Amino acid sequence: MANFIPLNDRVLIKRVSSEEVTQGGIYIPDTAKEKPLEGEVVAIGSGKIMENGSVKPMLVKPGDRVLFAKYTETEIKLNGESFLLIREDDLLGIIL
Amino acid sequence: MANFIPLNDRVLIKRVSSEEVTQGGIYIPDTAKEKPLEGEVVAIGSGKIMENGSVKPMLVKPGDRVLFAKYTETEIKLNGESFLLIREDDLLGIIL
Amino acid sequence: MANFIPLNDRVLIKRVSSEEVTQGGIYIPDTAKEKPLEGEVVAIGSGKIMENGSVKPMLVKPGDRVLFAKYTETEIKLNGESFLLIREDDLLGIIL
Amino acid sequence: MANFIPLNDRVLIKRVSSEEVTQGGIYIPDTAKEKPLEGEVVAIGSGKIMENGSVKPMLVKPGDRVLFAKYTETEIKLNGESFLLIREDDLLGIIL
Amino acid sequence: MANFIPLNDRVLIKRVSSEEVTQGGIYIPDTAKEKPLEGEVVAIGSGKIMENGSVKPMLVKPGDRVLFAKYTETEIKLNGESFLLIREDDLLGIIL
Amino acid sequence: MANFIPLNDRVLIKRVSSEEVTQGGIYIPDTAKEKPLEGEVVAIGSGKIMENGSVKPMLVKPGDRVLFAKYTETEIKLNGESFLLIREDDLLGIIL
Amino acid sequence: MANFIPLNDRVLIKRVSSEEVTQGGIYIPDTAKEKPLEGEVVAIGSGKIMENGSVKPMLVKPGDRVLFAKYTETEIKLNGESFLLIREDDLLGIIL
Structure with a gap:
């Protein structure tokens, strides 16, 4: 779809709009200091x-819903x- | 229960309300600078x-009571x- | 005694009151900037x-008197x- | 073309002018704090x-379009x- | 002598008073910013x-005169x- | 020529004067924040x-023109x- | 000569006075921000x-002239x- 290869541990993400999210999905409270x-x-x-030269495999794959x-x-x-x-380390988790 | 997979060393936690806690459980003193x-x-x-590519196994499991x-x-x-x-390193310990 | 398992390199400690300490034990001078x-x-x-995945064994055990x-x-x-x-690295030593 | 060998993980890049980019290529929104x-x-x-002495191979090669x-x-x-x-770690990804 | 076991790379030291030191021993000039x-x-x-789990042996032993x-x-x-x-890394050297 | 052995990853360099450089060689624009x-x-x-004790071989040799x-x-x-x-890591590259 | 054993990667140095140095030896320009x-x-x-427990051998030996x-x-x-x-890493090089 997107003709783009992220480098190293980067992840290319299509943001899901807030409207979709609140419909039976995830809801982010207003009081949170840093909203996921x-x-x-x-x-x-x-x-x-x-640092030892090995590659840490990615934990997410295309199609995953992530926070x-x-x-x-x-x-x-x-x-x-x-x-x-x-960067993958900034992903909090996968929504099933 | 929660359809969510935390990434890396993150732990998904359901907070226990203070009321439950003080009933014969843990009690956090008011004078503590940073209350657990x-x-x-x-x-x-x-x-x-x-850094050597190995995985540090998680020390907690679903159902554990943690501080x-x-x-x-x-x-x-x-x-x-x-x-x-x-993140697991921010967990202080398991209450038995 | 305490139904609590510290995580990683943390140590659960029962503080010894100053009164006990000064009786033939350790005495902390008032002039010290950061009193142990x-x-x-x-x-x-x-x-x-x-970082290589090995576990650093704990140097203290239940019952040890520590500073x-x-x-x-x-x-x-x-x-x-x-x-x-x-955290164990913040323990200065064991009093025999 | 350029008689220059970058050292370590550095990459020599010929910038593509903004005019070219917006024509059916990548477009950087004005509101972005740090525009790629x-x-x-x-x-x-x-x-x-x-740190273990091994060489991390470069992920890009001459001719690649990068952000x-x-x-x-x-x-x-x-x-x-x-x-x-x-430095290669500051490259975000390859445009196909 | 002292019933105390320092932890990790810590060293227990009995300070030598300045009077002793200046008698044919070490002398610290007044102009030094940080006097040893x-x-x-x-x-x-x-x-x-x-980090690889091995123990760095201590370079000093009881009885050593240190700066x-x-x-x-x-x-x-x-x-x-x-x-x-x-901590041993803050010891500058051994006086023979 | 110079009776001097740099230590570790240091490189001894004879600066090329700007006059020489601009004659068909490299030219540094005035607007650059940090001119190479x-x-x-x-x-x-x-x-x-x-950190594993191995030596990272030097990438430059006497006679190389460097930025x-x-x-x-x-x-x-x-x-x-x-x-x-x-230090070699501060060298940007070799001019052929 | 000096009855002193430096610890770890430290080097004990006898400073050479500036008068000696400027006579056919090294000369430090007044305009240098941090004069060697x-x-x-x-x-x-x-x-x-x-970090892997190995010892990095010292690059200098008694008698070396260093900057x-x-x-x-x-x-x-x-x-x-x-x-x-x-500390040896702060030595710039050896004068032959």
Whole structure:
């Protein structure tokens, strides 16, 4: 879909709009200092290289619904469509 | 119960309300600078990846009663229910 | 005694009151910038996991009398009794 | 083309002008705090040396179209032509 | 002598008073920004645990005369007698 | 030429004057925040020792024309002649 | 000569006075922000212990003429004579 290969442990994410989210999905309380956001994984990097040279495999895959901490994303547009780039360690978890 | 898989060394926790806690359980003194809080582990990540590529196994499991340092939690709601996400290193210990 | 399992390299300590301490035991001078305190080890964690995945064994055991640097402790109460949680690296030594 | 060998994990990049980019390519929104920029890889270093002495292979190669975070580049001129030097970890990804 | 076992890479030291020191021994100039001090090693820890799990053996032993950088010591009293606790890396060297 | 052996990963460099540089060589734009400078490698250290004890071999050799980031150099004079000392990681690349 | 064993990667140095230095030796320009100084190695430590437990061998030996960055030295006096203690990584190089 997106012609983009994230590097290292970065994840390309399509943000899910808040309207969708509150409909029976996840809801972020207003009082939270740093509100987690939701998105869908579009593409993943090859994984972080550890200091011993081994590759840490990615824990998420395209199609996964993920939560991520706000302010950790970098917004880009590919062919006019908005995406986010986030390092995997800033992803909080996968919504089943 | 919660359809959520925490990533890396994160732990999904259901906070135990203070009322329950003070009844014969743990009690947090008012004078403490940083009051530990209590909760029940709901789901755990696969564990922190060490620099040599090995996985540090999680020390807690779903159902464990844990104490954690305040301000280390990230609050989320799943299907309208509140949960906390905490990195395992911020958990102080398990209450038997 | 205390139904609590400290996590990682944390140590559960029962503080020894100053009155006991000064009677032929350790005495902390008033001029010290950061006064060490004394306590008895009640429970220990399983040890710090090193970056190569090995476990650093704990150097103290339940029953040990230890000195620790002030402001490194987290105070908790278990069944109405006060305890301290301290990372082992903040323990200065064992009093024989 | 450029008679220059980047050292370690550095990448020599020829910036692609904004005019080209917006024509059916990538578009950077004005509201982004730190706008990613686009360029073409001209030359690459031999790769970062990890703490265990192994070499982390480079993930990009000459000819790749890459996105990079702004303010991570060092501008140089070789024979009157402008180039940028960027550490590979500051490259966000490859545009296909 | 002192019933105390330092933990990790800590060294228990009995400070040598300045009067003794200046008599044919070491002399600390007044102009030095951070004056080194002298003491005698009384007890040593088991050594620092390195990240690969191995133990770095202690370089000093009880009885050694050592120089240490000021402000790196923690003062304690054992049975009414003053001692200092210093991490081995803050010891500058051994006086023969 | 210079009777000097740099230690660890340091490189001894003879700066090339700006006049030479702009004549068909490299040109540094005035607008650059941190202008890279050019020099010739005169002598190299034995290489950085990695945490696993292995030696990272030097990537430059005497005679190489190199670019380096400004403010990373230490100026010394040997027999009245000026030289610069720079850690290899601060060298940007080799000009062919 | 000096009855002193430096610890870890420390080097005991006898400073060479500026008068000697400027006579056909090294000369430090007044405009340098941080002037390197010259000295002779008198004694060396056993070497830095790396994280994998191996010892990094010392690169200098007693008798070597060395340059070191200012403000990295600790001044001590042994039997009334002034010496400097410097970590080997702060030595810039050896003058032949």
